[in-house]
Structure formats: structure tokens, C-alpha cells
Amino acid sequence: MWHQVFALIVKELLAVLKDRKSRLVLIGPPLIQLMVFGYAATFDLDHVPIAVYDEDLSAESRDLVARFTGSPVFEPKAFLRSARDIDQLIDQRKVAMVLSVDRRFTRDLLLHRPARVQLIVDGRNSNTALLVLGYANSIITDFSLSWVKGHGGRAPPAVLEMRARYNPTLSSQWFIVPGIVAVLTQVVVLLVIGLSVAREREAGTFDQLLVTPMRQIDILLGKGLPGLLIGGIEASVIILAAILWFSVPLRGGLLPLYFGLFLFVAAVTGIGLMISSLAVTQQQALLGAFLFMVPSITLSDFATPIANMPSLIQDLTQINPMRHFLAVVRGVFLEGATVPSLAPHYWPMAAVAAASLFAAGWLFRRRVY
Amino acid sequence: MRDSLGRLRGLLRKEFLQIRRDPSAIAVAFLLPAFLLLIFGFGVSLDAHDVPVGVVVDHPDALAASFTGKLANSPYFQPRSFAAMAEAEKALASHEVTAIVWLRDDFTRRALSGGEAPVGVIVNGTDANSARIVEGYVQQAWANWLQAEASERGAPPPLPVAVTQTVRFNPAVSSRDYLIPGLIAMIMTLTGALLTALVIAREWERGTMEALMVTRATIREILLAKLLPYFLLGMGGMAASVIMAATVFDVPFHGSLAVLSATSALFLLAALGMGLLISSVARNQFVAGQIAIITTFLPAFILSGFIFDIGSMPAPVRFITHVVAARYFVAILQTVFLAGDVWAVILPNALALAAMAAIFLGIARLSARKRLD
Structure with a gap:
């Protein structure tokens, strides 16, 4: 029995790897995407173009403006002479923020009246807008504190001491690169599995497979193990690149990571086989692959937090293997998570894997045309 | 043709x-x-709301309560009290809270004497973007508290610069x-x-x-x-x-x-x-x-x-x-x-x-x- 399964595995691997184009698609793009996305997917702001409209032009206002121009986060593009240009610069996306200092800024400061500063930001990207406002406010707060101190004022009763656990510099790369491990692994497994049954159905060879002495479980193993194999190898390469190239710290052990990887790839394989055996044509299988892949990535904590979703959708994400594998990868990499602490993420993946593999095996026979 | x-x-x-x-x-x-x-x-959605925040007050009194009150009033936070830092740290590690705000036992004494009493803010930095946004919200709550506290005592504003924010095209951000x-x-x-x-x-x-x-x-x-x-x-x-x-x-x-x-x-x-x-x-x-x-x-x-x-x-x-x-x-x-x-x-x-x-x-x-x- 085993040599039959083995023969099917060899045949499946050949089907994927024999074609030069298919081989290229499997090896080249995931590695290129890891490199490009590893640098592209960042929420860290850097050289945000701003314009300054300083109506006061005093020593105080210059000190405030200098704190902005000296910051690596901001890059002044224009110093405005009138308020007329503000809207236009923002509308045309020439700058992301305009810092406008009131003309009574210094007078108000000296009179202990609120000295006015206006921040105008482009809200078309609200995340950037929020982060820009956050940086700008903390620069202005620093200015306020040091001005009060320099003018004999009373020190503020309390100051904040910010620290971040697991990721002290709050680098988004440490957050995103482990996420890319999960995303690309899923894409590769879907590439290998997603169309495999549908292709044989369309070509008519699947019927031939069904009349061989192979049992459903044998076909399932023969179709599924190549995905597990290629997915595992590809994931290992990406994990190595994350550690060696992107220098993301691997604080936990390999056992919790690979146990999670095994369950995740098994779950994606099961879903891929299920889609593939439900489809009659490859076109439908491709549609199914997208219908699974896109929501599973967007509703997974990869780029946008699950915590911000409505509670109904939060519950729904429990059946998303990607969500749990992301928690495993990030937990092991950054937080040094262990097998027991990750148990709540292991069992949903195991459940999805079992259910989808069973359904796929069942569909093999039931869906004959 | x-x-x-x-x-x-x-x-x-x-x-x-x-x-x-x-x-x-x-x-x-x-x-x-x-x-x-x-x-x-x-x-x-990238809008954080009701972020679970652990609050540890080593020495509860009126001043500390006024500070934590500002956190509770913020729509962004859902504060949870912990008796000791060790417990709060455990909750942070298990993702039950996203951040911890810690008022040490000398908070009130230092705030009333020399000032600049340190308030510890510890965030889980795994999700760096969310962490940064949460830090911004804590800072906002802190600034509100400073202004309220000063105006209660009739003191000049501790943060003399008043910022107005205009978000064009998307005022509600x-x-x-x-x-x-x-x-x-x-x-x-x-x-x-x-x-x-x-x-x-x-x-x-x-x-x-x-x-x-x-x-x-x-x-x-x-x-x-x-x-x-x-x-x-x-x-x-x-x-x-x-x-x-x-x-x-x-x-x-x-x-x-x-x-x-x-x-x-x-x-x-x-x-x-x-x-x-x-x-x-x-x-x-x-x-x-x-x-x-x-x-x-x-x-x-x-x-x-x-x-x-x-x-x-x-x-x-x-x-x-x-x-x-x-x-x-x-x-x-x-x-x-x-x-x-x-x-x-x-x-x-x-x-x-x-x-x-x-x-x-x-x-x-x-x-x-x-x-x-």
C-alpha cells in the first residue's frame, strides 16, 4: 500500500516540478516577495513631507519648528508665507502635514495664555494621519515641558516613562516579517494543492485514479503530502531568511514553531484539497483558492488587528488557521512562547485540518461527473 | 471591415x-x-477602541485616582486593575492586556514635592503599530490630566502650547x-x-x-x-x-x-x-x-x-x-x-x-x- 502512496506522491511532485514555469513560480516569487514585502510592509514613518507656516517668526517659534525639521520622522518641503497654499499642498498630496504657528505664539506663551499651534493633516490615509499627529504632539509636548522649565515654571507633577516589551524599538519589521512567513507559506501550499484535483478532474485522469485499488486515504495522502513537503521546505527557507537576513530575534524554540507549522500546513492542505475537489473546472478552483486566501489573510492580524474588528467577526476568525499560525510564529519569534502557552492556537488548527482533510477525502468519491 | x-x-x-x-x-x-x-x-479597521489596559497603583490615593480616572474616561481604554506588577506582567504576556500603566508608591509624594513623578507605561510591542497608537492615547490622557490638575489649583498651564488638529477629508479619522x-x-x-x-x-x-x-x-x-x-x-x-x-x-x-x-x-x-x-x-x-x-x-x-x-x-x-x-x-x-x-x-x-x-x-x-x- 505504501509504495502506491509513494508513487502518487512522486507523480504529484513531478506534476508540479517538471514544468519549468511551474517550478519557477514556486521558487522565485516567494523569495522575491519575502525580500520586497519585508521592507515594504512597514508602519514606521520616515521622512514624512511637511510644510511649515510660521506667522510668529520669533525665537520661540523657530525653536519649535527646529524640533520638527530636526526630527528624522519629518522632512520640511516648504516654508509658507501665506495661509493660501495650505489647502492646495494637502489636496495635491505634496505634504502630509502643515504645521501652522499662530502670530501671537510668543506673546501668549509669556502671558501664560494658551499659545496656539495648528496641525493640518491629510486624512486620506487615517493610519498615517494618526501616527503623524502622535509624533507631532509628542514633539510639541517636549517643547512645552522644556519651555516651562526654562522660564522658571513648575515641573509637571508626573512624566511618562514608555517601555515596550518584546520589541523595544517598536520596529514594524519584527512584526511583519514573521507574518510574511505565514502568508507566503499559505500561498505556496495553495499553489501546489489548490488546482491539483481540479486539473485531474478537467483532464479526466481523476476518474482513472478512482478506479485503481487505491483507497481514499491513499489518494488523500498522495495528494496532500507533497503540499506538506513543499510548504515545510519553503517555510524553513523563509524562517531562515527572517532570522539571518532580517535579524528578527528567535526567542523561542524550534519545537513549538514547527509543531505549529505542521498543523498549519496540514489545515491549508486540507482546505486546498477540499476547494480543489469541489470545483469542476480549474477556473472554479482558482476562484475558490482566492475566496479562501484573501479573507484568511485580511482577517488574520497580519496587517490589521483582530482586536479592532466587531466581536462577531472576531469569533469567526477562530476558524482561520492563518490567524492561529500568526500567533504561533510571532509568539515564538518575539515572545519566546512555549508549546503549552500556544495550546489555544494549536487545537483550532488541528480541528480545521482534521475536518477539511476528512471532507476532501469524502468529496473525492462523491463528486464524480 | x-x-x-x-x-x-x-x-x-x-x-x-x-x-x-x-x-x-x-x-x-x-x-x-x-x-x-x-x-x-x-x-x-485600524481604529483601536476599548484597548484593555492593566492599571497598577501601588499606593492608592486621591491624586492617583484622578490620574487613572482620566484613563477610564478615555473611549480608547478599558482599564483593569491589578494589585501588583507581577500579575499585570503576566496578563501582558498572555495578551490579556495590551499595556500596563504603573503608578509607583512614591507617585503622590514626588508629584507634590519636586514633580516629575515617573509613570511607567509598558506596552506589548509585538504589534508595533498598535503599540505606538496606544502610547499616543496614553500620552493624550496624561496631557489632559496635567491640564485638569493645574487648572484645579489655579496654576498656569503646564503645557502652554495649545494644539488644534484638523484632519482634512476625514475629520473623524x-x-x-x-x-x-x-x-x-x-x-x-x-x-x-x-x-x-x-x-x-x-x-x-x-x-x-x-x-x-x-x-x-x-x-x-x-x-x-x-x-x-x-x-x-x-x-x-x-x-x-x-x-x-x-x-x-x-x-x-x-x-x-x-x-x-x-x-x-x-x-x-x-x-x-x-x-x-x-x-x-x-x-x-x-x-x-x-x-x-x-x-x-x-x-x-x-x-x-x-x-x-x-x-x-x-x-x-x-x-x-x-x-x-x-x-x-x-x-x-x-x-x-x-x-x-x-x-x-x-x-x-x-x-x-x-x-x-x-x-x-x-x-x-x-x-x-x-x-x-
Whole structure:
């Protein structure tokens, strides 16, 4: 029995790897995407173009403006002479923020009246807008504190001491690169599995497979193990690149990571086989692959937090293997998570894997045309 | 010319019949956008609210209570009290709280004598973006507390600079309003590629391409007949997405429909052209499907400026984003929806889309020559 399964595995691997184009698609793009996305997917702001409209032009206002121009986060593009240009610069996306200092800024400061500063930001990207406002406010707060101190004022009763656990510099790369491990692994497994049954159905060879002495479980193993194999190898390469190239710290052990990887790839394989055996044509299988892949990535904590979703959708994400594998990868990499602490993420993946593999095996026979 | 029109009509009829026979193309055009927009529209948000924050007060008194009161009043936080730091740290490690605010036992003494009593703020930095936003909210609560505390004692404001914030085009800073126009671009990228990625490969695989070649139809007519029906389907899907965005999600629409339709048509031509190119390069559906999965969704998701700001990417990556058609469409849609017809944004991006459409369709035309090998 085993040599039959083995023969099917060899045949499946050949089907994927024999074609030069298919081989290229499997090896080249995931590695290129890891490199490009590893640098592209960042929420860290850097050289945000701003314009300054300083109506006061005093020593105080210059000190405030200098704190902005000296910051690596901001890059002044224009110093405005009138308020007329503000809207236009923002509308045309020439700058992301305009810092406008009131003309009574210094007078108000000296009179202990609120000295006015206006921040105008482009809200078309609200995340950037929020982060820009956050940086700008903390620069202005620093200015306020040091001005009060320099003018004999009373020190503020309390100051904040910010620290971040697991990721002290709050680098988004440490957050995103482990996420890319999960995303690309899923894409590769879907590439290998997603169309495999549908292709044989369309070509008519699947019927031939069904009349061989192979049992459903044998076909399932023969179709599924190549995905597990290629997915595992590809994931290992990406994990190595994350550690060696992107220098993301691997604080936990390999056992919790690979146990999670095994369950995740098994779950994606099961879903891929299920889609593939439900489809009659490859076109439908491709549609199914997208219908699974896109929501599973967007509703997974990869780029946008699950915590911000409505509670109904939060519950729904429990059946998303990607969500749990992301928690495993990030937990092991950054937080040094262990097998027991990750148990709540292991069992949903195991459940999805079992259910989808069973359904796929069942569909093999039931869906004959 | 008349022959050509007649042939084109025949080919078009064949394509429409094929679409009707396997309705998955209609599902791609209408169901996929509606389904994805619903899921994303409700699911994707960058707005943090009710963030669970652990509060540890070593020595509870009135001043400490006034500080933690400011946290409790903020709509962004859901404070949870812990008796000791060790417990709070445990909750932070298990993701039960996102951040800890710690007032040490000398908080009140130092605040009332020399000032500058340190308030510990410890965030879980794993999700760096959320961590930074939470830090910003804590800072806001702290500034509010400082002002309130000073005005209670009649002291001069501790933070003399008063900041007014104006967020243009999106005063509520709602991430949904900016994400949904971007999502439409994302979804149309998928639709466009999915619709056409397999159509020519399928003809090659089934051998019907050779049958088409022996007819008098030119390759241009064959491609045109492949493009037109899917273009119409795609525009229908686009219209459905825009209507959903405006009605279900209440995203404001400040631009004009004419600009939206024209730029959508350009984008769709580029997306369909890319699908056709994939299809005629791959020549078999399996490989065409693989290329479509690899080249459409993730690049459009990550490199289009839809979620990640292109301006913050390193220069080589910024350069690469120029080959992603979604990038131009995201910029156009965000502007047309939230700002209006700002020509300085629309024109260059529309030109780029036109160029990409021309290039993709041109290469597809060249690589789909009538030849067998």
C-alpha cells in the first residue's frame, strides 16, 4: 500500500516540478516577495513631507519648528508665507502635514495664555494621519515641558516613562516579517494543492485514479503530502531568511514553531484539497483558492488587528488557521512562547485540518461527473 | 471591415455563451466583490477602541485616582486593575492586556514635592503599530490630566502650547473611510486578473486555440472578443462595489462619477490586460492559476499604499511599487471618494494606468501570435 502512496506522491511532485514555469513560480516569487514585502510592509514613518507656516517668526517659534525639521520622522518641503497654499499642498498630496504657528505664539506663551499651534493633516490615509499627529504632539509636548522649565515654571507633577516589551524599538519589521512567513507559506501550499484535483478532474485522469485499488486515504495522502513537503521546505527557507537576513530575534524554540507549522500546513492542505475537489473546472478552483486566501489573510492580524474588528467577526476568525499560525510564529519569534502557552492556537488548527482533510477525502468519491 | 465585424460578433457570441455555461465568471464579477467588500468593510479597521489596559497603583490615593480616572474616561481604554506588577506582567504576556500603566508608591509624594513623578507605561510591542497608537492615547490622557490638575489649583498651564488638529477629508479619522476605497482597488485587481487569467490558457490546453487559428479571425479579433465581455462584467462589479461603499458603509463620495468611471475603465483595462498576458504566457491553466495567485493579491495588498504608506518604504521598494497598477488606482480612489476631483492627483495616476494598460495589452498581443510550437 505504501509504495502506491509513494508513487502518487512522486507523480504529484513531478506534476508540479517538471514544468519549468511551474517550478519557477514556486521558487522565485516567494523569495522575491519575502525580500520586497519585508521592507515594504512597514508602519514606521520616515521622512514624512511637511510644510511649515510660521506667522510668529520669533525665537520661540523657530525653536519649535527646529524640533520638527530636526526630527528624522519629518522632512520640511516648504516654508509658507501665506495661509493660501495650505489647502492646495494637502489636496495635491505634496505634504502630509502643515504645521501652522499662530502670530501671537510668543506673546501668549509669556502671558501664560494658551499659545496656539495648528496641525493640518491629510486624512486620506487615517493610519498615517494618526501616527503623524502622535509624533507631532509628542514633539510639541517636549517643547512645552522644556519651555516651562526654562522660564522658571513648575515641573509637571508626573512624566511618562514608555517601555515596550518584546520589541523595544517598536520596529514594524519584527512584526511583519514573521507574518510574511505565514502568508507566503499559505500561498505556496495553495499553489501546489489548490488546482491539483481540479486539473485531474478537467483532464479526466481523476476518474482513472478512482478506479485503481487505491483507497481514499491513499489518494488523500498522495495528494496532500507533497503540499506538506513543499510548504515545510519553503517555510524553513523563509524562517531562515527572517532570522539571518532580517535579524528578527528567535526567542523561542524550534519545537513549538514547527509543531505549529505542521498543523498549519496540514489545515491549508486540507482546505486546498477540499476547494480543489469541489470545483469542476480549474477556473472554479482558482476562484475558490482566492475566496479562501484573501479573507484568511485580511482577517488574520497580519496587517490589521483582530482586536479592532466587531466581536462577531472576531469569533469567526477562530476558524482561520492563518490567524492561529500568526500567533504561533510571532509568539515564538518575539515572545519566546512555549508549546503549552500556544495550546489555544494549536487545537483550532488541528480541528480545521482534521475536518477539511476528512471532507476532501469524502468529496473525492462523491463528486464524480 | 464588415467581415471583421461579423467575425468579432461571432467570437463575442461564443465568449458570452461560454460565460453563461460556466457561471463562475459571473460569480467572480459580482459575488466576489460583494462578498469581499462586506468582509473587509466590517473586518478591516485600524481604529483601536476599548484597548484593555492593566492599571497598577501601588499606593492608592486621591491624586492617583484622578490620574487613572482620566484613563477610564478615555473611549480608547478599558482599564483593569491589578494589585501588583507581577500579575499585570503576566496578563501582558498572555495578551490579556495590551499595556500596563504603573503608578509607583512614591507617585503622590514626588508629584507634590519636586514633580516629575515617573509613570511607567509598558506596552506589548509585538504589534508595533498598535503599540505606538496606544502610547499616543496614553500620552493624550496624561496631557489632559496635567491640564485638569493645574487648572484645579489655579496654576498656569503646564503645557502652554495649545494644539488644534484638523484632519482634512476625514475629520473623524475613521480608517474605514480610507480603507474602503483602497479595498475596491484591491478587489478589482483580483476580479480583473481572475476573469482573464485562464481564458486563453484554457483554449491552448483544450486545443481549441489551434481551431481558432485556422479560422480567418485575426489574433486581434480573438483578443478583443476575450477582452470585451470581461470588461463589461468587470465594470458591472465595479459599479456594485461603489454602490455598496456609498450605501452600506456610508463612505463619502466627493468626486464626480465621470472621473470615477473613466479611471475605473483604465484600471480595468490594465488588470484585464495583465490577466490576458498571464494567460498567453502560461499556456496552461495550472501555471496561469499559479502566476495569478502569486502576482495579484499580495503585491496589490502590500505595495499599493492601501495599508502601508508608500512614502515610508525604502527607495528601491518604492521604485518597485510603480509596476503595481493598484497603486495608481488606490491613489485615485482615495482622492475621488474623500477629497473630490483633484486633478493634480488624478491626471498623473490616470496617465500611468493608461500606460500600463497599453503595455500589458501590447505585450499580450505580441506574445499571442498565431503560431504553434
